Amino acid sequence: MQTVVDLTRCQGYAQCVFLAPEVFELHGEEGLLYATAVPEDQVERVRQAAAACPVQAILLGEG
């Protein structure tokens, strides 16, 4: 699975960093963060992070 953070939406709420720190990382004051292939053992955490993001900035895709 791949995850992408839509930086035009992200407001730096950091729920994603809290829920899946091995995947999401905050950079600097304004945020964020990225987007990478998600290891198998992190998929559920990333799904939770996507659901928890208040502005739906986390997009999930296959690949």
Ligand code: F3S
């Ligand atoms: Fe941004 Fe959503 Fe994470 S606003 S910091 S992608 S929880």
